[in-house]
Amino acid sequence: MSIIKNDFEKISITKILKAKNNKKLTMITAYDALFANLFQELADMILVGDSLNMSFAGKPDTLSATLEQMIYHANAVCTGASKAFVILDMPFGTYINKDIALKNAVKIYQETNVAAVKVEGGEDRADIVKHLTSNSIAVMGHIGLMPQYVRSEGGYKVRGKTKEDEEQLIKDALAIEKAGAFAIVVEGVLSSVAKKITEAVNVPVIGIGAGNVTDGQVLVWSDMLGFFDEFKPKFVRRYLDGATLVKNAVLQYRNDVQTKQFPSKDEEY
Numbered sequence: 001m002s003i004i005k006n007d008f009e010k011i012s013i014t015k016i017l018k019a020k021n022n023k024k025l026t027m028i029t030a031y032d033a034l035f036a037n038l039f040q041e042l043a044d045m046i047l048v049g050d051s052l053n054m055s056f057a058g059k060p061d062t063l064s065a066t067l068e069q070m071i072y073h074a075n076a077v078c079t080g081a082s083k084a085f086v087i088l089d090m091p092f093g094t095y096i097n098k099d100i101a102l103k104n105a106v107k108i109y110q111e112t113n114v115a116a117v118k119v120e121g122g123e124d125r126a127d128i129v130k131h132l133t134s135n136s137i138a139v140m141g142h143i144g145l146m147p148q149y150v151r152s153e154g155g156y157k158v159r160g161k162t163k164e165d166e167e168q169l170i171k172d173a174l175a176i177e178k179a180g181a182f183a184i185v186v187e188g189v190l191s192s193v194a195k196k197i198t199e200a201v202n203v204p205v206i207g208i209g210a211g212n213v214t215d216g217q218v219l220v221w222s223d224m225l226g227f228f229d230e231f232k233p234k235f236v237r238r239y240l241d242g243a244t245l246v247k248n249a250v251l252q253y254r255n256d257v258q259t260k261q262f263p264s265k266d267e268e269y
């Protein structure tokens, strides 16, 4: 079976910037070579998100992801998807000040082929983003609901519900743009506020749980393909019922083994 006709063109930072107001960008997470290879000619960008700590490693949040773990997965993704524009999340604690951030970002560039790193934070982290970009590290920002702040904030909270928070989010976006980020993820924000953020900056805004008003979208692969079926956040659309397909296939395999229908004569030497 062949896939739907595809007009994939490898993206660069210049093309990402030009996409603003021209083309909606698609980003998807990947954590391994197999899926990265499947996604690479379909999505504009592949994010090795620290969400892997939850959906791959089964941990309750992203905070215990380590730099070594992220580098390991980034290498798998870059190997499987050599044509893709790959971005790596800098994990919690690896960019707590300018010097530590630069040391770790350089390590990422030296040990992987990722095109860029992503860091969470707004005005509070703009000096760190500036330090990275002025030392030739390409940075994608991440504002709004920031999963690395889950313990300090006491949960995952939709942002932009008050005038004060709306103003803060716009300040965050402007500060991260000024610091040199080439794009900004805006997560878990009222769509009316995401629209204002998108209009306020000249770099593309990639939304997740922020409505269709942004310059592009990102989804976690296991959510959008329905492999994670414990719960479905409101903003996720499942394009496949992956969990049911996998469970049914494994059940069929078990039945075939038990009834000696697998392997058949054609499947033996």
Ligand code: KIV
Pocket (backbone or CB within 6 Å): 029, 047, 048, 049, 050, 051, 052, 089, 185, 187, 208, 218, 219, 220
């Ligand atoms: O870690 C991740 O997958 C992310 C996306 C949800 C944007 O940061």
